[in-house]
Amino acid sequence: PPVATLKAAAPFPMGSAVTSNGILNNYYYQGVLLTEYNSMTADYEMKFDITEPQQGTFNYAPGDAIVNFAALHHFRMHGHNFIWHQALPAWLLTFQGDAPAWENVFKTHIQTEAAHYKGQVASWDVVNEAIRDDNGQLRNEDATPGDGTGSIWRRHLGPDYIARAFVYAHQSDPNALLFYNDYGQEWGGIKLDSMIALVSGLKKRGIPISGIGMQMHIDINVDTAGITSALKRLAATGLLVHLSELDISVNPGADPNITFTSALQLKQAALYQFIAETYRASVPAAQRYGITTWEFCDADSWIPAFFNRKDWPLPFDAAYKKKPAYFGLLKGL
Numbered sequence: 001p002p003v004a005t006l007k008a009a010a011p012f013p014m015g016s017a018v019t020s021n022g023i024l025n026n027y028y029y030q031g032v033l034l035t036e037y038n039s040m041t042a043d044y045e046m047k048f049d050i051t052e053p054q055q056g057t058f059n060y061a062p063g064d065a066i067v068n069f070a071a072l073h074h075f076r077m078h079g080h081n082f083i084w085h086q087a088l089p090a091w092l093l094t095f096q097g098d099a100p101a102w103e104n105v106f107k108t109h110i111q112t113e114a115a116h117y118k119g120q121v122a123s124w125d126v127v128n129e130a131i132r133d134d135n136g137q138l139r140n141e142d143a144t145p146g147d148g149t150g151s152i153w154r155r156h157l158g159p160d161y162i163a164r165a166f167v168y169a170h171q172s173d174p175n176a177l178l179f180y181n182d183y184g185q186e187w188g189g190i191k192l193d194s195m196i197a198l199v200s201g202l203k204k205r206g207i208p209i210s211g212i213g214m215q216m217h218i219d220i221n222v223d224t225a226g227i228t229s230a231l232k233r234l235a236a237t238g239l240l241v242h243l244s245e246l247d248i249s250v251n252p253g254a255d256p257n258i259t260f261t262s263a264l265q266l267k268q269a270a271l272y273q274f275i276a277e278t279y280r281a282s283v284p285a286a287q288r289y290g291i292t293t294w295e296f297c298d299a300d301s302w303i304p305a306f307f308n309r310k311d312w313p314l315p316f317d318a319a320y321k322k323k324p325a326y327f328g329l330l331k332g333l
């Protein structure tokens with residue numbers, strides 16, 4: 001029999017975050033991607049700091065490389081993202097302007113990028129990570145000055161900026177499916193309540209929102225009951241549910257002497273399986289936008305660099321070989 005693949009096994013699109021460097025320059029990377037996946041998300045190439053490095057000057061070359069590869073190989077292309085408090089070009093950090101000037105920056109960026117990718121990108125994460133972890137309020141730089149959790153967008157644009165981001169994106173690309181994307185749904189509590197209130201409120205007002213992205217940057221100590229209940233509550237909104245950035249850390253405590261033991265490998269594999277099974281069981285088929293891993297090879301994961309620790313969060317090892325995590329995921333699909 002033919003060898004099983006993730007995309008053949010999954011009853012929904014199977015995605016990965018990808019870099020333009022990986023798809024253009026790395027044959028191992030291309031090989032795994034083309035064999036296993038049928039959806040892709042740009043890892044960083046479509047974020048604000050890359051796409052508008054100077055005000056009014058747009059840079060689409062890295063994103064276009066990904067989009068062209070996606071089209072050539074018939075992948076679904078998911079756009080990521082227009083608005084995120086962590087992807088700001090230098091000019092925006094020092095931008096001086098009144099509320100209308102800020103609104104113009106915000107609107108121009110969303111509408112210009114959405115228009116550029118119209119017809120090539122099936123869906124967008126319109127706003128990413130707008131909600132605080134601790135109290136479910138919108139991030140607002142004034143609330144916690146200097147702690148890195150704030151958002152200049154909320155500060156300058158007022159509380160309804162998220163709705164306007166969706167409206168602007170929709171005006172430029174009426175066919176794109178539009179998502180609100182965030183992390184921490186599996187914790188339950190105030191952050192999940194707040195995300196559900198946000199997306200339900202937008203939907204009720206007729207704002208063009210199609211789905212919610214549950215990033216799923218989790219670790220092996222995750223409370224699995226929290227994942228199940230979050231998926232059920234998200235599905236109950238009636239919106240599409242995308243597991244948009246899945247990876248499973250095995251070293252959340254940042255142990256510098258850790259090795260990736262077979263016990264850890266098996267625990268990680270069981271969790272990958274659980275997530276695929278729970279997604280299928282908890283989200284009705286028509287609302288499953290798919291599962292996307294954040295990259296697929298441990299050597300390309302953002303986690304070791306971002307958190308400065310050893311880790312092995314993905315289904316393929318650093319040599320692009322299948323790990324137990326891969327087989328767990330495959331089994332759960």
Ligand code: XIL
Binds near residue numbers: 044128302
């Ligand atoms: C990460 C990318 O993988 C890195 O290359 C980049 O330096 C920082 O961002 N949540 C998100 C993603 O929504 O955009 C982040 O991606 C990972 C966390």
